Amino acid sequence: MDKKYIIALFPEVKKITSKSLRKGVIAVWLLAVKRGKWQKIDKIPFTLLIKTKKTLVEHTRTVTRMAIAVAGKRQDVKLDYVIAGALVHDVGKLLEYKKLGKKYTKSSFGKLIRHPVAGYGLTLDVGLPIEVAHIVAAHSVEGEKVKRSNEAVIIHHCDFIDFDIERSK
Helix, strand or coil: CCHHHHHHHCHHHHHCCCHHHHHHHHHHHHHHHHHHCCCCCCCCECCCCCCCCCEHHHHHHHHHHHHHHHHCCCCCCCHHHHHHHHHHCCCCHHHHEEEECCEEEECHHHHHCCHHHHHHHHHHHCCCCHHHHHHHHHCCHHHHHCCCCHHHHHHHHHHHHHHHHHHCC
C-alpha cells in the first residue's frame, strides 16, 4: 500500500491546497494501515453499530463531499482543515476494527480505545496540525466534552447525517 493507493481511494485529497497538509493526510492513512496490519482497506464497513454495506471509504468520501459543500457557504472556516479533517475523521477505525475471516469486529485495541482517540493520536504522530487532530477527536461523542471549532462542527454534523440516513434504511 502506498501514496497512490490512498489517493485512488480518496481523490478529494487533491482538493487540499496545502502540500504539507495533503502529505499529512496521506501519511496518517498509511500509518493506520501499517499499525492496523491491513492489506486492503476498501471493504472495511464504516460502522459496526448497524447493518450496512457502506464502506469506510464510501462514508469518508460522502462526509468529505458534504463538508466541502457546507464549508463553501461559510466564510469563517478553513477549507483545507475541513477537507483534511473529513478525510481523516475515521482513520482510527483501522485500529479499532479487525477482520476475522469474512467478518469485521472490534480489535483488542478497539475494545479499549475508540476511533476518535486513536485517530487523534495518529494525526499527531504524523505531524498534522492540532486543528485537524481536534476535528478527529471531537467528531463523535467524545466531542461533547470540548468546544468544537467551526470546522469540527461541520464534520460532526456531516458524519451524523450520513450515519442517520444509513441507519434509517
